[in-house]
Amino acid sequence: MALVVQKYGGSSVADAEGIKRVAKRIVGTRASGDQVVVAVSAMGDTTDELIDLANQVSPQPPARELDMLLTAGERISMALLAMAIASLGMEARSFTGSQAGVITDATHGRARIIDVTPGRISSALAEGAIPIVAGFQGVSQTTKDITTLGRGGTDTTAVALAAALHADVCEIYTDVDGVFTADPRIVPTARRLPRISYEEMLEMAACGAKVLMPRCVEYARRYEVRIHVRSSFSDKTGTWVMGHATDDESEEAGMEQAIISGVAHDRSEAKITVVGVPDRVGEAARIFGIIAEAGINIDMIVQNVSAVATGRTDISFTLPADDGRKALDALREAQPVVGFQDILYDDRIGKVSLIGAGMRSHPGVSAKFFSALAEAGVNIQMISTSEIRISVVVSQQDVDTAVSATHKAFDLDATEVEAVVYGGTGR
Amino acid sequence: MALVVQKYGGSSVADAEGIKRVAKRIVGTRASGDQVVVAVSAMGDTTDELIDLANQVSPQPPARELDMLLTAGERISMALLAMAIASLGMEARSFTGSQAGVITDATHGRARIIDVTPGRISSALAEGAIPIVAGFQGVSQTTKDITTLGRGGTDTTAVALAAALHADVCEIYTDVDGVFTADPRIVPTARRLPRISYEEMLEMAACGAKVLMPRCVEYARRYEVRIHVRSSFSDKTGTWVMGHATDDESEEAGMEQAIISGVAHDRSEAKITVVGVPDRVGEAARIFGIIAEAGINIDMIVQNVSAVATGRTDISFTLPADDGRKALDALREAQPVVGFQDILYDDRIGKVSLIGAGMRSHPGVSAKFFSALAEAGVNIQMISTSEIRISVVVSQQDVDTAVSATHKAFDLDATEVEAVVYGGTGR
Numbered sequence: 001m002a003l004v005v006q007k008y009g010g011s012s013v014a015d016a017e018g019i020k021r022v023a024k025r026i027v028g029t030r031a032s033g034d035q036v037v038v039a040v041s042a043m044g045d046t047t048d049e050l051i052d053l054a055n056q057v058s059p060q061p062p063a064r065e066l067d068m069l070l071t072a073g074e075r076i077s078m079a080l081l082a083m084a085i086a087s088l089g090m091e092a093r094s095f096t097g098s099q100a101g102v103i104t105d106a107t108h109g110r111a112r113i114i115d116v117t118p119g120r121i122s123s124a125l126a127e128g129a130i131p132i133v134a135g136f137q138g139v140s141q142t143t144k145d146i147t148t149l150g151r152g153g154t155d156t157t158a159v160a161l162a163a164a165l166h167a168d169v170c171e172i173y174t175d176v177d178g179v180f181t182a183d184p185r186i187v188p189t190a191r192r193l194p195r196i197s198y199e200e201m202l203e204m205a206a207c208g209a210k211v212l213m214p215r216c217v218e219y220a221r222r223y224e225v226r227i228h229v230r231s232s233f234s235d236k237t238g239t240w241v242m243g244h245a246t247d248d249e250s251e252e253a254g255m256e257q258a259i260i261s262g263v264a265h266d267r268s269e270a271k272i273t274v275v276g277v278p279d280r281v282g283e284a285a286r287i288f289g290i291i292a293e294a295g296i297n298i299d300m301i302v303q304n305v306s307a308v309a310t311g312r313t314d315i316s317f318t319l320p321a322d323d324g325r326k327a328l329d330a331l332r333e334a335q336p337v338v339g340f341q342d343i344l345y346d347d348r349i350g351k352v353s354l355i356g357a358g359m360r361s362h363p364g365v366s367a368k369f370f371s372a373l374a375e376a377g378v379n380i381q382m383i384s385t386s387e388i389r390i391s392v393v394v395s396q397q398d399v400d401t402a403v404s405a406t407h408k409a410f411d412l413d414a415t416e417v418e419a420v421v422y423g424g425t426g427r
Numbered sequence: 428m429a430l431v432v433q434k435y436g437g438s439s440v441a442d443a444e445g446i447k448r449v450a451k452r453i454v455g456t457r458a459s460g461d462q463v464v465v466a467v468s469a470m471g472d473t474t475d476e477l478i479d480l481a482n483q484v485s486p487q488p489p490a491r492e493l494d495m496l497l498t499a500g501e502r503i504s505m506a507l508l509a510m511a512i513a514s515l516g517m518e519a520r521s522f523t524g525s526q527a528g529v530i531t532d533a534t535h536g537r538a539r540i541i542d543v544t545p546g547r548i549s550s551a552l553a554e555g556a557i558p559i560v561a562g563f564q565g566v567s568q569t570t571k572d573i574t575t576l577g578r579g580g581t582d583t584t585a586v587a588l589a590a591a592l593h594a595d596v597c598e599i600y601t602d603v604d605g606v607f608t609a610d611p612r613i614v615p616t617a618r619r620l621p622r623i624s625y626e627e628m629l630e631m632a633a634c635g636a637k638v639l640m641p642r643c644v645e646y647a648r649r650y651e652v653r654i655h656v657r658s659s660f661s662d663k664t665g666t667w668v669m670g671h672a673t674d675d676e677s678e679e680a681g682m683e684q685a686i687i688s689g690v691a692h693d694r695s696e697a698k699i700t701v702v703g704v705p706d707r708v709g710e711a712a713r714i715f716g717i718i719a720e721a722g723i724n725i726d727m728i729v730q731n732v733s734a735v736a737t738g739r740t741d742i743s744f745t746l747p748a749d750d751g752r753k754a755l756d757a758l759r760e761a762q763p764v765v766g767f768q769d770i771l772y773d774d775r776i777g778k779v780s781l782i783g784a785g786m787r788s789h790p791g792v793s794a795k796f797f798s799a800l801a802e803a804g805v806n807i808q809m810i811s812t813s814e815i816r817i818s819v820v821v822s823q824q825d826v827d828t829a830v831s832a833t834h835k836a837f838d839l840d841a842t843e844v845e846a847v848v849y850g851g852t853g854r
Contacts, residue, residue, distance in 0.1 A: 016483035023484075050503065056443035057450075058510035065513070068521050069506035072499040076477065079496035083485040086492070094495050099571070120571070144526070144547070 002168040003035045003125075007135065007158035012173055012232045013077050014044030022232065023084035026130060030090060035125055037165060039135045039158035040081055042073025063108035067137075067148045071096070074134035074154075082132045092130040095120060097137035098146065101164075102157060104138035110150035113219070114141055116164035133161060152213025159216050163223035170220070171228045172212065178229050178238030179204065179211055181262035181412040186403050189413040193261060195240040200261045200355055203389040207353035208266025217241065259358020260365075260410045265403050266351040267396060269299060270321040271381070274331065276312040276341025284315060286338055287331070294330040296323040300351075300384040300391065312341070316382060318393060321347045349381065350399035353391040354406055366390050372409035378402045429595040430552075431456060434466045434562065434585035439600055439659045440504050441471030449659065450511035453557060457517060462552055464592060466562040466585035467508055469500025490535035494564075494575045498523070501561035501581075509559045519557040522547060524564035525573065528591075529584060531565035537577035540646070541568055543591035560588060579640025586643050590650035597647070598655045599639065605656050605665030606631065606638055608689035608839040613830050616840040620688060622667040627688040627782055630816040634780035635693025644668065686785020687792075687837045692830050693778045694823060696726060697748040698808070701758065703739040703768025711742060713765055714758070721757040723750040727778075727811040727818065739768070743809060745820060748774045776808065777826035780818040781833055793817050799836035805829045 006026065013019050022040075029036050050069050054061040061069075078094040085092035101117035124131040135154025138147050149156055155172055162170035179201065180190040196204070198221035205214040211229055220227050220241065230238030277283050284303060291298055299318040319327055324347060331343055359365040369390055373380060378401055382393035394402050407413060433453065440446050449467075456463050477496050481488040488496075505521040512519035528544035551558040562581025565574050576583055582599055589597035606628065607617040623631070625648035632641040638656055647654050647668065657665030704710050711730060718725055726745045746754055751774060758770055786792040796817055800807060805828055809820035821829050834840060 016480065019484050053443065053503070053507055054510055057446050057507050058514040060514070061510040062513045065506045065509040065519075065521055068509070069503060072502040072506075075499040075502065076480070076496060079492045079499075080480055080484050082492040082495070083481055083488040086489045087485040087487070092492075094492055 001033055001035060003037070003165060004029060005037045005039065005158050005162040005165065005167045005170045007039045007154055007170070007172045008041065008081075008232060009154060009174065010041040010044050010047070010077075011175065013040060013081065016080075019043075019077070019080050019084050023081060023088055025232065026081075026085060026092075027088045027090050030130060036130050037121060037125070037161055037167070038081070038130065038132045039154055039161060040074060040078050040132060041135045041154040042070075043077045043080075046073040046076065064145055067108045067146050070148055071134065071137045071146050074136055078132045078134050082130075085130055085132075090130060091128065092132050093124050094132040094134070095124075096134050096146075097157065098139035100131070100133040100161070102133075102138035102160065103141050104147045104149070106140040106143050106145065106147065108145070108147055111138055111140070111147035113138060113149070113156065113160050116160050118161060118164050121161070121165065133157065152216055155213055155216035156219055159220045159223075159225050159227065162225045163219070167225070169226050169228050171230060172216075173230060173232035174211055175231065175233065176211065177231045177234065177236050179209065179241070179262070181260075182403055182407045183209075183265065186265070186400050187263075187407045187413075190262075190407065191412060191414040193239050194237070195242060196261055197357055198241060198243060199388060200357055201241045203353070203355045203386065204262060204264050207264035207355065207389065207391060208268070208351065209262075209264045212241070259362050260354060260356035260412065262355055262412065263403050263406045263410075264353045264355060265399050266353075267399060268321055269318045269349060269351055269393075270324045270345065270347035271316060271318050271349050271393060272324070272327060272331070273314055273316040273344040273346075274340050274342075275314050275344060276310075277315055278339055279311050279313045283338065286334075287315060287340075288317075290330050290334050290338075291317075291319070291327055294323075294326050296320075296327050296330075300382055300393065302382045302384070318349070318351065318382070348396045349393050350396045350402075351391055351393050352399060352402045352406065353389055354410070355389045357388045359388060359390070368409060369406060372405045373402055376401050376405035378405070428460055428462060430462045430464070430592060432464045432466065432585050432589040432592065432594045432597045434581055434597070434599045435468065435508075435659060436581060436601065437468040437471050437474070437504075438602065440467060440508065443507075446470075446504070446507050446511050450508060450515055452659065453508075453519075454512060454515045454517050457557060463557050464548060464552070464588055464594070465508070465557065465559045466581055466588060467501060467505050467559060468562045468581040469497075470504045470507075473500040473503065491572055494535045494573050497575055498561065498564045498573050501563055505559045505561050509557075512557055512559075517557060518555065519559050520551050521559045521561070522551075523561050523573075524584065525566035527558070527560040527588070529560075529565035529587065530568050531574045531576070533567040533570050533572065533574065535572075535574055538565055538567070538574035540565060540576070540583065540587050543587050545588060545591050548588070548592065560584065579643055582640055582643035583646055586646045586650075586652050586654065589652045590646070594652070596653050596655050598657060599643075600657060600659035601638055602658065602660065603638065604658045604661065604663050606636065606668070606689070608687075609830050609834045610636075610692065613692070613827050614690075614834045614840075617689075617834065618839060618841040620666050621664075622669060623688055624784060625668060625670060626815060627784055628668045630780070630782045630813065631689060631691045634691035634778065634782065634816065634818060635695070636689070636691045639668070686789055687781060687783035687839065689782055689839065690830050690833045690837075691780045691782060692826050693780075694826060695748055696745045696776060696778055696820075697751045697772065697774035698743060698745050698776050698820060699751070699754060699758070700741055700743040700771040700773075701767050701769075702741050702771060703737075704742055705766055706738050706740045710765065713761075714742060714767075715744075717757050717761045717765075718744075718746070718754055721750075721753050723747075723754050723757075727809055727820065729809045729811075745776070745778065745809070775823045776820050777823045777829075778818055778820050779826060779829040779833065780816055781837070782816045784815045786815060786817070795836055796833060799832045800829055803828050803832035805832070 082092035104111035227241040509519035531538035654668040
């Protein structure tokens with residue numbers, strides 16, 4: 001008898017019909033002999049509706065109260081899901097994040113999990129009930145206030161529960177059949193990956209693959225939680241996200257695996273170029289200090305070789321486009337002190353990344369990548385590499401072309417169309 | 428500096444505008460120098476909408492999960508209210524029933540408060556914040572599950588908090604200016620009572636005056652919490668519900684008070700007559716045992732004098748009309764055993780009650796009451812009395828006539844119209 005943690009997102013439980021469908025799947029898993037613990041998000045648009053209400057009563061709602069408000073969303077979905085399961089003849093018990101022992105720091109809106117003490121979940125399991133846990137939420141260790149985990153929070157709740165309960169697998173249900181070598185919306189011949197390592201999945205997620213959030217993968221890697229990404233609309237096997245081959249099953253999956261896992265893309269970033277920065281020690285640190293103080297995470301950084309004649313250099317970096325305004329304001333305020341000449345801003349960019357643990361030991365991967373882009377007529381604006389990833393920034397209109405050309409060049413195309421995209425975004 | 432507990436019902440916080448209006452009133456009280464703790468209900472129709480969702484996923488939602496679901500309602504209203512107060516420049520902190528220390532038994536749907544341990548509320552007050560507490564909810568002492576208190580729950584939450592915090596007053600905000608000698612919708616000349624004792628208020632509430640629930644008054648009496656029932660739409664003084672004259676202020680109020688507090692009425696009951704019950708010892712106990720086993724509370728009971736010739740008697744009683752079906756089913760099932768001849772059911776009845784502590788020492792009150800009804804052409808079906816109350820059951824169509832005639836006969840009419848009914852039901 002295995003212990004399975006299942007995560008269902010907001011689009012899976014968007015209405016009464018969705019909730020009943022999910023309830024049937026949970027009861028099916030339980031009836032097959034496995035123990036089940038469920039983590040569930042708020043119904044469909046509930047969170048947006050609550051945020052809208054908050055904006056109606058306050059121009060800037062306090063973070064503590066916003067968390068209190070938003071956590072009502074999972075309270076509703078989990079209670080309804082427990083009721084739907086009960087109407088199928090099995091006992092289910094819903095638990096808030098706090099009741100489930102999800103202990104966090106006190107950072108409202110994006111709290112980090114410090115500890116999980118799932119005593120009540122274990123008791124419910126021992127008594128034969130199916131525990132339904134509110135995703136996305138926890139309770140602060142210090143203030144005892146209710147917190148939320150931020151984007152992708154329910155995935156993280158599911159993985160954290162799986163780790164604390166020593167579950168055999170954490171099933172993340174979404175609207176596609178798993179993790180693909182590229183977004184099937186762009187590359188119809190993308191192949192489903194039967195398995196992928198934590199490290200590669202982390203790079204895929206960080207580079208824009210929306211199926212899992214990096215944070216949840218990080219947590220899974222640290223606690224060695226096996227994740228099974230699969231569709232809530234079918235019974236097909238999806239993608240296993242797990243450590244390197246440690247047993248027969250994963251070794252077999254590893255044999256099938258190409259050295260390249262896939263091609264990811266991201267259209268949500270913008271590029272800032274600081275022009276004419278005085279070419280002195282510490283100037284780059286100063287600029288990124290300003291950005292860090294504004295609470296902005298930057299991604300790729302490129303500094304051009306200094307033009308000796310001018311004594312000045314250009315520094316480019318990418319950041320979430322949503323933070324663009326804030327970054328520009330912070331830099332302009334500092335311009336008199338830092339003494340750069342100009343700032344250029346471009347949010348019409350896209351990032352295309354090639355990911356694969358195999359590339360470490362295979363020379364020529366980057367050359368092949370850049371050639372493919374050149375042959376497709378795609379101009380490269382920036383380049384950044386890690387041990388298992390190469391990313392390029394290109395014009396946003398070239399993203400689809402770049403993804404397709406790269407996918408083809410590395411022989412990732414399947415012989416037939418495998419991917420089915422069932423519904424919305426699955427988040 | 429006084430400590431004031433304020434209760435606002437669902438109709439006061441039905442939308443963003445209502446929430447902002449209530450926030451202003453709270454901030455006004457705080458600014459005048461008093462400390463404030465607030466108990467708030469779910470917004471307007473939220474509870475009905477949640478129940479509707481529950482019915483969509485389950486024909487018979489488990490009580491534990493229904494409580495989990497419904498408590499999302501106050502979570503939303505209290506967080507929004509705290510935000511609205513913050514936007515007016517004062518710090519407010521929302522607390523669930525559990526966080527506020529409202530400890531109950533484990534009876535989902537109608538839990539009883541066992542203890543209130545408001546440590547976090549006291550801390551918030553000490554730090555200068557305004558605590559906003561979710562009404563209607565608590566946490567079970569034994570199971571640690573979330574519970575709800577049932578009808579009028581938020582009133583009870585407010586009074587329980589006032590008791591635990593030794594508040595100077597518990598203000599119950601509603602849509603009328605206080606407690607009146609009769610329902611101003613029926614008797615336009617009804618007078619506002621400046622004060623009323625717990626005992627009289629309890630009888631008024633039990634006899635259908637909807638402004639307070641009996642349970643909340645019972646709690647207030649036990650812990651000697653002074654209640655001030657007043658309108659959330661005006662700044663007028665309302666009605667003080669408190670013990671017998673113990674200081675100058677209340678003594679003065681006592682002087683003004685007539686021996687009759689008022690006339691209450693209730694259209695929500697039905698009458699069952701069990702016809703031809705064998706006139707033997709224990710038969711009545713048997714019948715009411717059957718009703719009690721079905722979980723039904725009965726109100727008035729009348730047993731006719733036994734007709735010697737037949738050896739049989741009739742027993743009539745009143746009960747909430749909502750329980751009528753259940754009671755009839757239980758009785759019919761028992762008919763072969765008990766051996767009565769027939770059951771008559773009538774839900775076209777109304778109860779009219781005259782309440783007043785003064786009537787104990789004033790003979791002739793009941794005669795005057797019955798004469799007034801006779802003169803108005805109202806037929807009396809049943810009579811029941813207590814130390815401070817006389818109730819009669821009449822035909823439902825005679826209720827308004829009976830209330831008006833009684834009100835006039837006891838000189839309760841004001842010289843001018845005092846009552847203003849501002850909005851909906853105020854519950």
